[in-house]
Amino acid sequence: MRTFFRFAILALVLVIVSMISGLTAMRFAIHGQEVAVPSLVGLTPADAERAIGGLGLQMSIERQFYSQQVPEGRIMSQLPAPGTKVRRGWQVRVAQSLGPTRVAIPDVTGESEHAAELNIRRRGLDISSIANVETQGIPEDQVLAQSPLANATELVAPKISLLVTAAADPQAFVMPSFVGQPLGSASRTLQDAGFRLGNVSVAPIVEATDQEGGAGPGPPVQPSPASIIVAQVPVAGQKVAAGAAVSFEVK
Numbered sequence: 001m002r003t004f005f006r007f008a009i010l011a012l013v014l015v016i017v018s019m020i021s022g023l024t025a026m027r028f029a030i031h032g033q034e035v036a037v038p039s040l041v042g043l044t045p046a047d048a049e050r051a052i053g054g055l056g057l058q059m060s061i062e063r064q065f066y067s068q069q070v071p072e073g074r075i076m077s078q079l080p081a082p083g084t085k086v087r088r089g090w091q092v093r094v095a096q097s098l099g100p101t102r103v104a105i106p107d108v109t110g111e112s113e114h115a116a117e118l119n120i121r122r123r124g125l126d127i128s129s130i131a132n133v134e135t136q137g138i139p140e141d142q143v144l145a146q147s148p149l150a151n152a153t154e155l156v157a158p159k160i161s162l163l164v165t166a167a168a169d170p171q172a173f174v175m176p177s178f179v180g181q182p183l184g185s186a187s188r189t190l191q192d193a194g195f196r197l198g199n200v201s202v203a204p205i206v207e208a209t210d211q212e213g214g215a216g217p218g219p220p221v222q223p224s225p226a227s228i229i230v231a232q233v234p235v236a237g238q239k240v241a242a243g244a245a246v247s248f249e250v251k
Contacts, residue, residue, distance in 0.1 A: 039082035040075045040094055048075055048094065056088030063095040065157050072099030098158060105160065107150030108143050113164045116143045120160050128159035132166040140167040175246070177236035183250050184225025190246055198247035203230055223250050 035055045040048040048059055070076040076097040080086060103123050108116035117127055133144065145163040148155055173193070178186040187197050200223045227250035234240050 033088045034085045035088060037078075037080050037082055037084045037086055037090075037092060040078045040092065041082075042070070043075050044073055045075065045094075045096065052092060057086070058089065058091045060091050060093050061096050062093045063157070064098050065095055066099065066101045066155050067097040068100050070097035070099075072097055101153065101155045103155075103158070105148050105150050105152045105155065108146055108160075108162070109150075111143050112141050113143065113162070116146075116162060124158065126159045128157070128161045130162045130164055132164050134168040135165045136168055138165050140165050171242045172239050173242065175232075175234045175236055175238045175240050178229045178232050178246075178248065179236070181229055182225060183223055183227045183229060183248060186229055186248065187225075194242045195240075196243065196245040198233070198245035200227075200248050200250060202227070203249050203251045227251065 035057065037057070038051050038055070040051060040059070043051065045059070045061060052059055065076065067076055074097050075094045077095045079093045080090075103125065105125075106119050106123060108119050111119065113130065120127060135144070138144070142165045143162050144165050147161045178189075183200065190197055202221050202223055229248045230251050231249040233247045234244070240246075
């Protein structure tokens with residue numbers, strides 16, 4: 001029995017030692033793949049690629065900014081920061097300097113979106129974003145505002161954002177019920193609300209009796225302002241746009 005316990009304890013010790021050795025080896029392997037990110041600020045992209053290439057890192061130029069301090073073509077910022085420990089294969093993102101501002105920002109307000117874009121790109125600039133806003137009384141597809149403003153001197157990035165007018169959606173209403181009302185008053189209500197009167201038809205009236213003893217339609221009746229509405233299109237509760245036509249059936 002004692003021999004069994006000795007073997008069990010020995011096996012347990014071997015397992016623990018094996019786990020510790022494995023964890024230690026894994027830790028060394030992980031840390032052995034880590035490198036410190038070098039400083040790339042002030043370097044050209046080619047020099048920066050060589051600096052990080054030997055460390056197993058990659059570089060990506062994500063942004064470009066104007067700078068009075070950093071010469072054109074040089075790297076002006078980086079992420080991660082210099083000295084940061086990262087694993088091999090990590091991508092270092094950098095921003096490149098365009099040098100001092102040498103382009104005047106054009107005034108494109110009042111131009112169409114297409115004309116403004118051509119004007120901006122012709123000067124070597126780019127469109128950052130375009131936002132649309134619905135306006136009343138101003139034609140659609142017209143540049144309402146821009147950022148940076150025209151002739152701005154403190155330009156950071158070679159991109160311009162535009163605010164362009166868009167056509168306003170027609171105002172929508174919920175159609176009320178006109179059933180039971182005289183045609184004349186309903187017509188005036190429609191016109192005052194900006195709607196149009198559509199077709200007006202008379203519901204068939206069964207009055208006469210034919211030779212077979214069946215009922216037949218009575219003589220045709222013309223609608224009048226006193227005619228009572230018995231049906232309408234669009235029906236009550238339906239959403240309609242301003243200026244829509246409303247048709248009635250009267251008796």
